Amino acid sequence: xxxxxVGWEEIPVINRNLLSPLQTTTWRYFxxxxxxxxxxxxxAGAWTYQIQTGIGQTDLHPPIFWxxxxxxxxxxxxVSHSGTFISGVLRLTNAxxxxxxxxxxxxxxxxxxxVTALFVFYHLGRVWRFYYLIPYPNQxxxxxxxxxxxxxDATAIFTYATASTIYIYLPLIPDFALMxxxxxxxxxxxxxxxxxxxxxxxxxxxxLETAIRIITPLIVMVMISVHSIVGxxxxxxxxxxxxxxIFAPYFVVGAVHSGLGMAxxxxxxxxxxxxxxxxxxxxxxxxxxxxxxxxxxxxAYLYFAEQLTVWYGNVxxxxxxxxxxxxxxxxxxFWVMVGCIYLLPLLTLVWPRFRRWPFGLMVIGLIIxxxxxxxxxxxxxxxxxxxxxxFQWSEYxxxxxxxxxxxGTLAFALLLYSLALKFVPAIxxxxxxxxxxxxxxxxxx
Amino acid sequence: xxxxxxxxxxxxxxxxxxxxxEMVVDLDRCSGCEACVVACHAENNIRxxxxxxxxxxxxxxxxxxxxYWEGEYPxxxxxxxxxxxQHCDEAPCEPVCPVYASYHTPEGLNAQVYNRCVGVRxxxxxxxxxxxxxxxxxxxxxxxxxxxxxxxVSVRSGGxxxxxxxxxxxxxxGKETAAKEGRRVRDGDITPACVQSCPTSALIFGDRNxxxxxxxxxxxxxxxxxxxxxxxxxxxxTYLRRLSE
Numbered sequence: 001x002x003x004x005x006v007g008w009e010e011i012p013v014i015n016r017n018l019l020s021p022l023q024t025t026t027w028r029y030f031x032x033x034x035x036x037x038x039x040x041x042x043x044a045g046a047w048t049y050q051i052q053t054g055i056g057q058t059d060l061h062p063p064i065f066w067x068x069x070x071x072x073x074x075x076x077x078x079v080s081h082s083g084t085f086i087s088g089v090l091r092l093t094n095a096x097x098x099x100x101x102x103x104x105x106x107x108x109x110x111x112x113x114x115v116t117a118l119f120v121f122y123h124l125g126r127v128w129r130f131y132y133l134i135p136y137p138n139q140x141x142x143x144x145x146x147x148x149x150x151x152x153d154a155t156a157i158f159t160y161a162t163a164s165t166i167y168i169y170l171p172l173i174p175d176f177a178l179m180x181x182x183x184x185x186x187x188x189x190x191x192x193x194x195x196x197x198x199x200x201x202x203x204x205x206x207x208l209e210t211a212i213r214i215i216t217p218l219i220v221m222v223m224i225s226v227h228s229i230v231g232x233x234x235x236x237x238x239x240x241x242x243x244x245x246i247f248a249p250y251f252v253v254g255a256v257h258s259g260l261g262m263a264x265x266x267x268x269x270x271x272x273x274x275x276x277x278x279x280x281x282x283x284x285x286x287x288x289x290x291x292x293x294x295x296x297x298x299x300a301y302l303y304f305a306e307q308l309t310v311w312y313g314n315v316x317x318x319x320x321x322x323x324x325x326x327x328x329x330x331x332x333x334f335w336v337m338v339g340c341i342y343l344l345p346l347l348t349l350v351w352p353r354f355r356r357w358p359f360g361l362m363v364i365g366l367i368i369x370x371x372x373x374x375x376x377x378x379x380x381x382x383x384x385x386x387x388x389x390x391f392q393w394s395e396y397x398x399x400x401x402x403x404x405x406x407x408g409t410l411a412f413a414l415l416l417y418s419l420a421l422k423f424v425p426a427i428x429x430x431x432x433x434x435x436x437x438x439x440x441x442x443x444x445x
Numbered sequence: 446x447x448x449x450x451x452x453x454x455x456x457x458x459x460x461x462x463x464x465x466x467e468m469v470v471d472l473d474r475c476s477g478c479e480a481c482v483v484a485c486h487a488e489n490n491i492r493x494x495x496x497x498x499x500x501x502x503x504x505x506x507x508x509x510x511x512x513y514w515e516g517e518y519p520x521x522x523x524x525x526x527x528x529x530x531q532h533c534d535e536a537p538c539e540p541v542c543p544v545y546a547s548y549h550t551p552e553g554l555n556a557q558v559y560n561r562c563v564g565v566r567x568x569x570x571x572x573x574x575x576x577x578x579x580x581x582x583x584x585x586x587x588x589x590x591x592x593x594x595x596x597x598v599s600v601r602s603g604g605x606x607x608x609x610x611x612x613x614x615x616x617x618x619g620k621e622t623a624a625k626e627g628r629r630v631r632d633g634d635i636t637p638a639c640v641q642s643c644p645t646s647a648l649i650f651g652d653r654n655x656x657x658x659x660x661x662x663x664x665x666x667x668x669x670x671x672x673x674x675x676x677x678x679x680x681x682x683t684y685l686r687r688l689s690e
Contacts, residue, residue: 054580061503063575065569133543150565387575
């Protein structure tokens with residue numbers, strides 16, 4: 001090839017645009033990080049207080065032994081599915097439009113997984129004995145119980161965290177090499193170490209692409225198994241309202257639903273903050289909106305299938321749970337949830353013009369996530385609050401400490417994400433370039 | 446196989462006996478006086494909850510008297526149902542514990558290992574009888590109440606699950622006495638605190654493996670049933686239906 005491919009002159013522009021957030025930092029960024037830091041400190045204080053005094057700082061009481069921490073745990077692991085789903089499935093299907101979206105979604109996965117793990121620790125009654133859950137050789141020959149769904153869960157999440165770290169790292173290598181060459185200062189040696197001697201030879205590209213091709217289908221399978229197992233945490237128990245075969249697929253789709261919502265919102269915010277209009281275009285929002293439409297419909301279908309079966313079966317134990325949702329104690333959050341995750345998305349996303357309106361999509365994405373957070377709580381609390389012996393029926397509402405910890409953790413997630421944006425580019429630079437060249441080539445033909 | 450560790454350490458010349466502990470609750474005799482609840486608190490060092498905690502539903506009771514009302518005022522009937530850990534043979538709380546804190550002894554007891562428990566509380570969710578109780582805070586006894594703690598029972602810290610043990614400390618003592626005398630535990634040798642204090646003798650405790658024990662006879666009564674039997678948990682507590690219905 002003697003002729004340079006068309007679009008060659010765009011490459012320095014791409015470098016400049018996408019690396020500039022790493023090189024220049026405004027006072028707004030520091031303010032934002034400072035505010036988040038305050039919230040994180042409040043959350044950390046609340047957790048310290050809870051550890052010092054006891055898990056009784058929550059509103060939990062028999063028979064409701066699980067509450068907002070487990071609900072948040074399920075919610076955040078759902079958010080973590082944005083990255084793997086978007087980038088994994090789209091890479092697998094060779095969807096060209098994925099390019100500017102994958103990196104920011106993968107970052108979301110990593111951050112959400114860290115936060116997910118935190119909620120396990122908040123939840124433990126004796127968190128200082130957390131290492132009993134780890135299979136390590138010890139003198140007493142005690143081993144964790146792998147019949148427990150919680151151990152399946154711990155294994156799945158550990159696998160998922162490891163795999164998604166590899167998954168985000170591989171496509172980062174060429175970008176690390178680029179940053180090693182272009183960014184000076186304290187980050188340079190770190191980038192050099194992370195770039196593992198990348199110099200862009202043909203052999204290296206081939207190895208990298210093979211590696212990505214191998215890990216992509218694997219990570220999609222891990223993703224599905226992880227949220228199935230989270231569903232089985234509930235599904236395999238005896239609790240009325242939990243003991244259902246639909247939990248695994250329902251949880252997987254629910255996770256993708258909230259993950260996509262979060263990705264759309266994040267995409268819009270990043271685009272506005274770093275003026276990435278040229279990279280994240282309306283067509284990307286439109287594709288994501290179409291996916292959201294699919295998840296809305298599938299999720300609504302699964303939810304309807306579950307509720308219909310329970311309602312028609314009319315078993316008293318299960319009806320107590322369902323009635324509390326539909327008409328009684330939890331009716332208000334239930335119908336708000338239905339509005340947020342099914343009705344509003346359906347009513348808006350059917351309009352083609354709405355699907356091309358980034359701001360509107362961001363709002364819908366956030367509303368879906370509010371709804372999904374409520375939905376996670378509603379899976380846990382009404383079921384536990386209505387055990388078979390009705391003498392023990394009870395209600396629950398998260399305490400101030402629980403709210404502080406939840407908000408502090410949300411701030412922590414945003415903080416981690418904001419800090420990560422100063423270390424890796426929000427859009428995969430080499431994939432963006434490859435996409436441009438691919439686009440011009442196909443246009444020429 | 447020997448029955449427990451102590452017997453394992455001294456090579457015993459005596460034969461070992463196998464026991465299966467069983468409790469029978471005669472609902473026809475229960476008057477709902479809650480003497481069992483008080484006795485259980487005293488025997489098992491159960492932490493004292495104040496008024497506020499009780500209102501939050503956090504008061505720990507290893508045995509409780511559930512009250513169910515039937516009919517409309519003034520023709521109201523109250524029914525009492527004492528509920529404690531049912532020591533299920535197929536206990537739903539056991540497989541879900543990630544650290545084996547909830548496990549099954551060879552004698553059919555569902556045991557809780559306090560110092561292994563990390564407090565994930567799945568067992569509490571999965572117990573259909575809501576028999577499991579959680580220590581939401583560290584226990585505290587005002588002086589001189591701390592002096593009355595039972596030295597045979599460990600005091601549980603905050604953050605761990607606990608529940609009825611069938612007064613395992615009394616079972617052990619009964620077995621040790623019987624072993625010293627080279628005999629099997631006789632019916633009536635062991636009485637858990639609730640059984641001992643029940644003024645109407647509504648609670649009966651004994652060994653199911655002994656065909657002549659009172660529980661073995663009562664178990665066969667046609668009034669007998671298990672709580673939430675359809676779940677297939679095979680409880681070790683048999684209830685006897687009320688006669689006056």
